[in-house]
Amino acid sequence: xxxxxxxxxxxxxxxxxxxxxxxxxxxxxxxxxxxxxxxxxxxxxxxxxxxxxxxxxxxxxxxxxxxxxxxxxxxxxxxxxxxxxxxxxxxxxxxxxxxxxxxxxxxxxxxxxxxxxxxxxxxxxxxxxxxxxxxxxxxxxxxxxxxxxxxxxxxxxxxxxxxxxxxxxxxxxx
Numbered sequence: 001x002x003x004x005x006x007x008x009x010x011x012x013x014x015x016x017x018x019x020x021x022x023x024x025x026x027x028x029x030x031x032x033x034x035x036x037x038x039x040x041x042x043x044x045x046x047x048x049x050x051x052x053x054x055x056x057x058x059x060x061x062x063x064x065x066x067x068x069x070x071x072x073x074x075x076x077x078x079x080x081x082x083x084x085x086x087x088x089x090x091x092x093x094x095x096x097x098x099x100x101x102x103x104x105x106x107x108x109x110x111x112x113x114x115x116x117x118x119x120x121x122x123x124x125x126x127x128x129x130x131x132x133x134x135x136x137x138x139x140x141x142x143x144x145x146x147x148x149x150x151x152x153x154x155x156x157x158x159x160x161x162x163x164x165x166x167x168x169x170x171x172x173x174x
Contacts, residue, residue, distance in 0.1 A: 024049075025150075028169040038165045042069045047170055049150035058097075058148040058158055058170070066141050070101050070125055072162065079163070082148045083156040092156065097145045099160065101125040104140045107133035 025047040031040055042064035050057030062069065072078050080099050085092030103125050108116040109132040119132055125141065148158050150172070157171045 024173055026171050026173045028167075028171070030167040030169065031165070040166050041065045041072060041162070044168055044170070049148075050144075050146075054144075055151065056149050057144050057146040058150050060143040060145065060160075060170070062141050062143060066101075066125070069141075073099060073101055077162055079161045080145060080159065081161075082145075082158045084149070084152065084154050085156060086154060095147070097148050097158070100144045102142055102144055104142065105129060105133065105136055106138045107136045110134040 027044050027047070029040065029044070042062040044060050045063055046061035048059045048061075049055075050059060069078075078099060080097050082095045082097050083092050084095070101124070102122060104120065104122045106118065106120050107129065108118050110116060117132075118137075119130075121130065121133075123129070129136070143160075145158060145160075149155055150158070155172065157169060159167060159169045161167045
């Protein structure tokens with residue numbers, strides 16, 4: 001798996017163009033590498049480098065089969081790699097950041113007679129909502145990958161692999 005991801009990093013880094021742009025990042029989804037009929041368990045819809053207390057993290061908002069994605073993560077099926085280094089490929093270093101699944105939930109607490117208090121919670125995926133959430137108004141799921149210092153000028157790319165069928169490669173947009 002490790003050699004496969006690393007090889008794909010280098011191959012995709014050389015290709016460029018034709019991929020979904022996301023503010024400062026480009027997402028290269030490589031689907032059905034083994035030419036099976038499998039469907040990706042998730043799609044990355046937004047990428048944000050962590051800031052403040054979350055500096056050194058990469059947050060990846062996802063959609064799709066979230067329960068299935070959580071199972072894959074729990075079973076160790078999703079592998080990660082991050083590459084850092086200067087323009088000289090020989091200086092590149094490879095790390096395997098931890099990946100965890102989280103949710104951001106907006107909800108309201110019903111106080112009665114049309115009165116509400118709105119709450120926002122960011123919790124690990126399996127953590128139950130607080131009792132004050134009478135009604136969920138929106139839920140967003142995301143991966144937290146750390147350490148990934150995407151704010152560093154030496155940061156090159158980050159990838160999530162589900163061998164042998166899927167790879168999601170994220171690079172800084174030029």
